[in-house]
Each structure stands twice: as C-alpha cells, then as structure tokens.
Amino acid sequence: MIQPVTSASSFRRFRAMLFKETRQILRDPSTFLIAFLLPVMLLFLMGYGVNLDSARTRIGLSLQESSAEARSLASAYQNSPYFNVTATGSIAELEPHLVGSKIHGIIVIPQDFGREVARGGGTIQIITDGSLPNMANFIAAYGEGVRATWAQARNKDRGLHITPPIDISTRFWFNPELASRNFLVPGSIAIVMAMIGSLLTALVVAREWERGTMEALMATPIGMGEFLLTKITPYFMLGLISMTLCALLAIFVFGVPLRGSAFALLAISAIYLVPALGQGLLISATVKNQFVASQIALLTAFLPTMLLSGFIFEISSMPTILQAITYVVPARYLIPQLQTVFIAGDNWRLFLPDMAILLLFGTAFMLLCVRATQRRIA
Amino acid sequence: MIGPRLRAIIIKEIWAILRDPRSRIILVAPPLLQLFLFGFASTMEVNNIRVGVLDLDHGRWSREIVQRIDGSPNVREIVSLRSDAELARAINDQKIIVAIRFDPHFSADIASGKGATMGAIFDGRRSNAAQIISGYIRSITNEVGASLLPKGLPQGGRAVVTHWFNPNLINLWFVMPALISILAAISTLSVVSQSVARERELGTFDQLKVSPLRTYEILIGKMIPPVMIGFVNVTLFVILVPTVFGVPLQGALLPFYMALIFYLVAISGIGMLISTVSATQQQAFLGMFAVSVPMITLSGYASPVDNMPGWLQLINLANPSAWFLNISEGIFLKGMPLAQVFSNTWPIMLIAAISCILAAALFRSRME
Numbered sequence: 083m084i085q086p087v088t089s090a091s092s093f094r095r096f097r098a099m100l101f102k103e104t105r106q107i108l109r110d111p112s113t114f115l116i117a118f119l120l121p122v123m124l125l126f127l128m129g130y131g132v133n134l135d136s137a138r139t140r141i142g143l144s145l146q147e148s149s150a151e152a153r154s155l156a157s158a159y160q161n162s163p164y165f166n167v168t169a170t171g172s173i174a175e176l177e178p179h180l181v182g183s184k185i186h187g188i189i190v191i192p193q194d195f196g197r198e199v200a201r202g203g204g205t206i207q208i209i210t211d212g213s214l215p216n217m218a219n220f221i222a223a224y225g226e227g228v229r230a231t232w233a234q235a236r237n238k239d240r241g242l243h244i245t246p247p248i249d250i251s252t253r254f255w256f257n258p259e260l261a262s263r264n265f266l267v268p269g270s271i272a273i274v275m276a277m278i279g280s281l282l283t284a285l286v287v288a289r290e291w292e293r294g295t296m297e298a299l300m301a302t303p304i305g306m307g308e309f310l311l312t313k314i315t316p317y318f319m320l321g322l323i324s325m326t327l328c329a330l331l332a333i334f335v336f337g338v339p340l341r342g343s344a345f346a347l348l349a350i351s352a353i354y355l356v357p358a359l360g361q362g363l364l365i366s367a368t369v370k371n372q373f374v375a376s377q378i379a380l381l382t383a384f385l386p387t388m389l390l391s392g393f394i395f396e397i398s399s400m401p402t403i404l405q406a407i408t409y410v411v412p413a414r415y416l417i418p419q420l421q422t423v424f425i426a427g428d429n430w431r432l433f434l435p436d437m438a439i440l441l442l443f444g445t446a447f448m449l450l451c452v453r454a455t456q457r458r459i460a
Numbered sequence: 461m462i463g464p465r466l467r468a469i470i471i472k473e474i475w476a477i478l479r480d481p482r483s484r485i486i487l488v489a490p491p492l493l494q495l496f497l498f499g500f501a502s503t504m505e506v507n508n509i510r511v512g513v514l515d516l517d518h519g520r521w522s523r524e525i526v527q528r529i530d531g532s533p534n535v536r537e538i539v540s541l542r543s544d545a546e547l548a549r550a551i552n553d554q555k556i557i558v559a560i561r562f563d564p565h566f567s568a569d570i571a572s573g574k575g576a577t578m579g580a581i582f583d584g585r586r587s588n589a590a591q592i593i594s595g596y597i598r599s600i601t602n603e604v605g606a607s608l609l610p611k612g613l614p615q616g617g618r619a620v621v622t623h624w625f626n627p628n629l630i631n632l633w634f635v636m637p638a639l640i641s642i643l644a645a646i647s648t649l650s651v652v653s654q655s656v657a658r659e660r661e662l663g664t665f666d667q668l669k670v671s672p673l674r675t676y677e678i679l680i681g682k683m684i685p686p687v688m689i690g691f692v693n694v695t696l697f698v699i700l701v702p703t704v705f706g707v708p709l710q711g712a713l714l715p716f717y718m719a720l721i722f723y724l725v726a727i728s729g730i731g732m733l734i735s736t737v738s739a740t741q742q743q744a745f746l747g748m749f750a751v752s753v754p755m756i757t758l759s760g761y762a763s764p765v766d767n768m769p770g771w772l773q774l775i776n777l778a779n780p781s782a783w784f785l786n787i788s789e790g791i792f793l794k795g796m797p798l799a800q801v802f803s804n805t806w807p808i809m810l811i812a813a814i815s816c817i818l819a820a821a822l823f824r825s826r827m828e
Contacts, residue, residue: 205617250597250598257587289742
C-alpha cells in the first residue's frame with residue numbers, strides 16, 4: 083500500500099511534487115491569512131482581551147451612618163487596590179447600577195456599625211452581581227479581606243492582638259504572580275496549530291476534491307504514501323513556522339517565560355502536527371466539499387481544542403461523558419506539554435507518554451485517510 | 461409593503477439555503493450541539509481534585525485538617541507523600557495540583573497557642589484552578605481555626621455576603637444567556653457571509669446583475685433568510701435554556717425579541733460586508749472566522765469586559781455581541797427594565813445602520 087521510495091527517479095518525482103505543492107500553498111492568500119494573520123490576532127486576543135485576573139472592580143458603597151468607624155472603613159474600600167468605588171447612595175439607589183452592570187457589587191455599612199465595632203463586632207453586608215459568578219466570588223473574598231485587614235489594624239492600634247491559630251503559607255510554583263496570560267498564551271499555540279493542521283488542510287484539500295484536481299494527480303504514477311506525504315509536508319513546515327512566530331510573540335511581546343528548551347518546544351509541536359494534519363486530511367477525503375469540510379473541521383477540531391483540551395476549562399470538573407470524549411481530543415495531550423515547556427521547564431517524564439499517544443492518533447488518522455482515498459478512487 | 465420582486469427573491473434565497481440536505485442540517489444541529497457542549501464544558505468549579513499531603517507532624521491537628529480536606533466534595537483523592545523530593549516530583553509531573561505540607565511542630569505549635577503555619581504548594585501552570593482550590597483549602601482551615609479560638613473573645617466583626625440574581629453562583633446561569641448571544645451571531649454570520657461569495661464563485665452573480673432587481677432588493681432578499689434562521693435558533697434556545705438547563709427567565713420577552721431583531725440585522729450587515737469583499741467561498745469562510753473569533757472572545761463571555769485594557773474596551777463598543785450579551789444576561793437573570801434594555805439596544809441599531817449602509821455601497825460598486 084505505502085510504497086517505499088527506492089529508485090532515484092521516484093525520488094525526483096517526489097521532489098517535483100513537493101515543489102509543486104509548496105508553490106501552490108504559498109500562492110494562496112488563505113495560507114497567509116490562516117498561518118500568520120489569524121495566529122497573531124488570536125495571540126493578541128488571548129494576551130490582552132482575555133484576562134482572568136480581576137483588575138480594579140467597580141463597586142458601589144452604601145454608607146448608612148456617619149460614625150468615625152464607618153467612615154474609616156469606607157475610606158479603606160476607597161483606597162483599596164482591588165476596588166474602584168464609582169457610586170454611593172442607598173441600596174435602592176444603587177440597584178439600577180447593578181442591574182445595568184455599571185457596578186458589580188455593593189458594600190453596605192449598616193446603621194449602628196460604629197456602636198457594634200465598639201462592642202467588638204461590626205457586621206457589614208456585601209451584595210454582589212451573581213450573574214457574573216467569578217467576579218461575584220472575587221468581590222466576596224476581597225471585600226471581606228478589606229474589612230478583615232481594617233479590623234486587624236484597628237485592633238493592633240488598641241493593643242489587642244489575636245493571632246490566628248492556623249496560618250497558610252501559600253506558594254504557586256512556576257507562576258508566582260498568577261498571570262493567566264502565562265497559561266492562555268502558550269495554550270493558544272495549540273489552537274493555532276489545530277487551525278493550520280486541521281482547518282486549513284481540510285479546506286484546501288476539500289477544494290481540490292471539489293474541483294477534481296485530486297483525481298488528476300492520483301492518475302500519475304505516484305504511490306499513495308508518497309502522495310499523502312507531498313500533500314502534508316508543506317503544511318507541516320507552515321505549522322512549525324507559525325508556531326515559531328507565536329512562540330516569539332509570546333516570549334518577547336507578552337513576556338511569557340520559555341523555561342524549557344527550544345528543542346523540546348519544537349519536538350512537541352512537530353509531533354502534535356501529525357495527528358492534526360491527519361485529521362484535516364481525513365475530513366477532506368471523506369466529505370470532499372468545502373462548506374461541509376469547514377463546518378466539520380470547526381466542530382471536530384477547532385471547538386474541542388478550545389473547550390475540551392483543558393486549555394480554559396478543567397477537564398476533571400466536566401460531566402463524565404464529556405471527560406470520556408476528551409480522551410480522543412489530541413489537544414488534550416498537547417496542552418500540559420505546552421504549559422510545562424513554557425513555564426515549568428523540560429520534563430520528559432511528562433512529555434514522552436503524551437507524545438506516544440499523539441503519534442498513535444496520527445498513525446490511525448493517516449491509515450484511515452489512505453483507506454478513504456482508495457475507496458473514493460475505486 | 462413588500463413588492464412582488466422582493467418577495468420572489470426572498471423565496472429564492474430561502475430555497476437556495478434549504479435545498480441542500482447537508483446544509484439544512486448544518487443550520488440547526490451545530491448551534492444546538494454547541495449549546496450543550498459549551499454549557500456542560502464551561503464549569504468554573506474545580507472538582508475531582510487530587511491533593512498531595514506531606515505530613516511530617518502526624519499530630520492531632522494535621523490529621524484533623526487532612527480528614528476535612530478528604531471530606532470535601534471537590535476532592536477525589538488524598539495522595540500521601542513521604543518527602544519534599546516526592547512532593548516536587550508529583551507536582552512537576554502533574555499527578556497532583558496541590559500539596560499540603562505540615563511541619564514536625566505543627567500540632568505542638570497550635571497546642572502552645574502561638575499559632576501554626578501550614579504550607580500549601582500549587583501548580584502555577586494551571587493558575588486559575590489553583591486559585592480556586594486555594595479558596596477551598598483556606599475555608600477549611602478557617603473552620604478548624606475558628607473552632608480553636610477561645611470562646612467569649614470578641615469575634616471582630618464579619619461580612620454577610622448576598623449574591624443577587626444568582627444566589628448560588630451557578631455558572632451555567634451565566635453561560636447560557638451568553639451563549640444565546642454568541643450562537644445567534646455565529647449561525648447568522650456563517651450563512652450571510654457565504655451568500656454573495658457563493659454566487660460569485662458559481663458565476664450566478666452575473667445573472668443577478670442583469671435581472672430587474674434593484675440593489676437594495678437583492679441585499680434585503682439575501683439578508684432576510686439568515687435573520688429568520690437566527691430568529692428560529694434563538695427561539696429554540698429561549699425554550700431550552702429555562703426548561704432543560706433550569707436558568708430563570710426573569711424579564712419580559714418582548715423587549716428581548718425587539719433587541720434581537722436589530723442584533724440579527726447588525727450581524728447580517730457585517731456578514732454581507734464580508735461576503736461582498738470575498739471572491740470565493742473559502743475567503744468568505746476565513747473572513748467570517750477572522751471576525752467572529754474576536755467578536756466572541758471580547759463579548760464578555762470569556763472574561764468580563766471590565767478586565768480588558770481601556771483601548772480594547774473602546775474598540776469593543778463596536779461589538780454588537782457585547783451589547784446583546786448585556787441584554788440577554790439582563791433579561792434572563794436580572795429582570796432588566798425596558799429603559800435599560802433600550803440603552804443597550806441603540807448602539808446595536810447604530811452598528812446595524814452603519815454596516816448595512818456600508819455593505820450596500822460596497823455591493824453597488826461590485827455590481828457595476
């Protein structure tokens with residue numbers, strides 16, 4: 083089935099075909115768009131547009147008495163680096179702001195607060211916009227934090243010092259500043275490679291099927307394996323070039339560290355491209371229609387890479403059925419490798435098993451591809 | 461109101477879309493599939509956590525804390541570690557996402573009353589999940605700590621937290637209304653952007669040129685069917701979201717649908733712009749992709765618009781999906797009143813007007 087390249091003439095044929103395919107790809111404006119423009123756009127979106135680290139959140143403040151304690155706590159919120167107090171008034175006055183998303187939380191310092199504090203208590207209320215669950219959690223945690231810090235400082239001034247019985251010293255390895263950019267930007271390289279490997283390949287090769295140029299090529303005396311190889315090689319190179327571009331942007335524009343070796347990054351990417359290209363080729367060989375191929379590539383390659391790879395959402399938290407599906411999403415085995423090579427360093431104990439699985443996927447896709455192509459000709 | 465020519469082209473365009481059985485399925489099935497997929501995949505909680513424990517204390521309090529962590533519904537398994545080297549290796553190889561470390565004096569320090577420190581080491585590669593887990597662990601140690609404080613000591617106040625609109629902070633309640641905005645845009649955009657490009661690739665565009673149809677009639681005829689498809693899809697979602705996913709529908713549907721019409725027209729206008737500049741279906745598809753990815757990413761679905769840098773928020777004012785996401789979240793969860801719906805709708809109207817005028821101008825220049 084797959085004929086080995088033996089004689090000099092078949093090598094020349096192979097080289098000629100490869101040359102033709104490469105020229106064809108370089109001439110196509112879509113290539114430039116998918117391999118360079120879209121990746122850069124995606125990286126900038128992930129670097130600037132998606133920010134899971136909360137910035138200063140706009141809140142409202144409802145101060146219901148004017149005791150010294152209440153005013154002192156209010157100014158603690160006003161000076162907090164986590165909050166930006168943009169509105170004040172009664173809860174009823176602030177409610178429309180919360181409905182209109184002008185603010186995302188309300189801190190209520192109730193009547194009698196000053197007297198309660200004097201007695202050693204002092205309860206405040208924090209109202210959050212629950213329609214944004216992440217932000218609501220943030221406001222609840224940091225809102226209470228501001229109050230607790232204020233209370234502690236006050237007690238200290240008065241000579242009262244209560245040590246908490248259990249303290250936690252928290253350390254985040256590899257990413258102590260907890261910048262979500264550090265995992266989003268390497269993760270988006272996976273999406274870029276899925277885009278080139280599966281989407282671009284599916285689209286372009288499906289067009290050849292649609293126009294019948296594929297059959298014309300197959301009528302030449304070239305072997306099936308050779309033929310697929312000449313189709314894939316230019317995209318493979320394109321994928322690696324685009325990955326390099328993304329990695330350079332990640333490091334020099336977004337300040338993501340590359341703690342592992344460039345060799346490991348290259349090896350990880352090259353191995354991932356095998357199943358990605360196989361998938362793209364398989365889609366085009368099975369449907370051979372541009373519109374349907376593009377939709378299937380979106381649905382089976384792009385979306386799963388985005389959603390089911392552990393890139394944004396934790397796989398272990400998904401319903402069991404979805405968790406089961408993630409095992410056949412190649413990107414699932416790529417994301418941990420990419421995150422590791424960028425922010426932790428080379429760890430071949432972690433890389434090698436994932437690489438083996440990816441190669442297995444690649445082989446399976448290629449074999450299916452050869453079968454699908456042969457059947458179509460017969 | 462609708463002339464016979466306009467009616468004819470609308471019917472022709474509807475047929476052009478519905479004729480092919482494969483594209484018929486693609487109009488409804490993927491948006492539905494995506495609704496379920498996105499809905500169930502986008503959990504923000506972290507479950508089935510594997511926690512490593514390096515207990516050099518073997519005391520009463522370290523055991524108590526480990527037991528409570530083990531009992532947490534978010535934790536699947538406790539992995540016992542014997543040394544710091546083993547701890548480092550388990551985190552490096554992603555066998556665990558967090559390790560708890562107790563010093564030999566931990567329980568003794570608590571007993572003596574001078575306060576003890578517990579170590580928590582997280583895998584920062586997954587910094588978002590790590591932060592969420594650190595919140596879970598902190599609340600467990602706070603509980604244990606509170607039980608240790610002598611009774612009768614002043615508690616020093618506290619904060620009572622109320623989450624409005626979504627008291628239990630169910631993430632699905634946020635995700636579903638956001639998905640309505642996103643999926644309506646994708647399904648409409650993917651059909652409109654193909655419309656003119658397909659005719660041009662097939663060569664039937666020239667036939668349109670010589671027909672007695674006016675430019676605006678062709679444009680309206682091509683935009684109405686995708687708007688209808690978007691309308692049908694959204695209606696399906698509006699039925700499914702409260703019934704299947706249990707998201708409350710607090711507000712009125714009439715203002716929602718009025719805003720929806722303008723939103724779909726705005727999206728069609730943008731799609732028509734893409735379609736007129738594209739020479740082939742492939743270019744149209746890529747153009748659609750290049751426009752919809754930033755539109756979705758910046759809509760507020762992936763992360764709040766407030767967290768973006770100022771210049772990006774400014775650009776985002778021209779993103780109809782961001783405005784409609786506000787409306788959708790507002791009507792479903794917050795019972796948004798009419799005035800507020802309108803203040804989010806007029807920017808969409810403006811975007812619709814500008815994109816349609818631009819598309820018409822461009823289309824006319826291509827006709828000549």
